Amino acid sequence: MTLLTIDGLQMYYRSEDGYVRAADDINLELERGQTLGLVGESGSGKTTIARSIIRLLPDNAEVVDGSIDFDGTEITDLTDRELRNQIRWQEVSMIPQNAMNGFDPVYTVGQQIVQVIRHHEDGVSKADAKERARALFDELGIDPDRVDDYPHQFSGGMAQRAMIALALCLEPRLILADEPTTALDVVIQDRILDTIKEMQAEYDSAMILITHDISVVSETSDRIAVCYGGRIVEQADAATIIKNPRHPYTLGLRNAFPDIGDSNDELISIPGTPPELVDPGEGCRFAPRCPFAEEECWEVTPEPEEYDDGHIVECHRADEADELRPLAEQRETWMGEEKPETAPIQGGDD
Known part of the structure; x- marks a missing residue:
């Protein structure tokens, strides 16, 4: 069953020289539980497409045309308040490219997870929310006592796993993973990707995995969309893209x-x-x-x-x-x- 349908999306950035056509006539479908890999060079439009789904965009960004249907809800029609309360984190969460930039440095990681849980779920006490954070840490291979640590006290790989805990604390139906293994060594990269896939399967969540590395999406994705110059130039199941691509890029x-x-x-x-x-x-x-x-x-x-x-x-x-x-x-x-x-x-x- 289809969870997400993007139809004719045109998301442009306003600049002094005119509109930058960062996402130009994008058409995608994502099934429940499916993993879609978005692959391409820096500046190809991958992150813009993903961030458009939850409208986490800068002030100069503008959805010029097209629709984003998330399980029957038209995202482009929602107000910012409706997005915050109904969609972001609860239905669609994001693992950012750099976990350290995703956390607030003045709060412990546990406090930030507790805040997200209590904002979206009524009647959950701080103690119960913290216990859920500890359980997530334990499941992700982090000492539960580390929930009381600040982001700067985590290594790169541990911070990335903590960010996965934050992204999954409400069991969202769609995960947007934006270069989740950037700047990590290959061993840690493999562990992080395995962890994401295991948690995704446990929660039956769909995922859009953004990367410049075609080898990453070949191993983790059911379907791959190749981005270039703000457009999707080719898309198919992962085996077809790897073995029988048709686009020169x-x-x-x-x-x-x-x-x-x-x-x-x-x-x-x-x-x-x-x-x-x-x-x-x-x-x-x-x-x-x-x-x-x-x-x-x-x-x-x-x-x-x-x-x-x-x-x-x-x-x-x-x-x-x-x-x-x-x-x-x-x-x-x-x-x-x-x-x-x-x-x-x-x-x-x-």
Whole structure:
């Protein structure tokens, strides 16, 4: 059963130069208990999409168009008060990128968990709420007595687990995990991801996992959506995205996924930088970096096309994926001539 439906979302940031189209015509569905991985480079729109769901956005952000339906509730119609009391934390919680920035440094971690519980649940005493916090700590492998410690007294991995406790204290139906393992070593990363998945399964919660690392979502997600330039350029089940991607950007991301079975396998980076999102013009936003771009790619914005069951791609050359995949695995393909700076993607009329 569908829990979340995002339809035609356009979330822009106002700037001195005009609107920054950070999330441009986003369409997603998330089933109950499902994990969706949002993957892409920094600035691709991943976090903007997630934060739009609970409207945790800066003052210059504006939902220009589209809808966000959470189990029958239209999020864009809710007031800030309704969001705070009905949706945030109780129904949808967030694990931020940096746990230390997510906690208030002047309160103990336990006090902050108690505050969240008592704000959303009537009749819960401080003692009962604290006992729930202690139980969560114990379940997450943290000494329950640490609930009386301040955030700065926690290591990076422990602070991240404490943030998971805060995010799950009300057993939300949707968890937004924004780069939850950033800046942690690989062993701790693995433990944190395992912990999140275990707790998610226990509470039957859905999750949107945001990361730049395609290997992370390949292991943890049921479905993957690839973000680039404020758009979702490809989405499908995890196995399809890893084994049979159709968009050149996804092919490029897959090159950065090391093969432990081949020690001689070289990682191949995608040359160039992400596009400017103020007045991006017509055409595919990946065209300036794409080794397979043709004239149509520069001039016409690709429409989403569905291949097989639920495999949706925005690319003019998606039909040729079988021929392009082996070429994309060659370093020479990506190291060819640079795209002209005067290409149509750099400007254009709306």
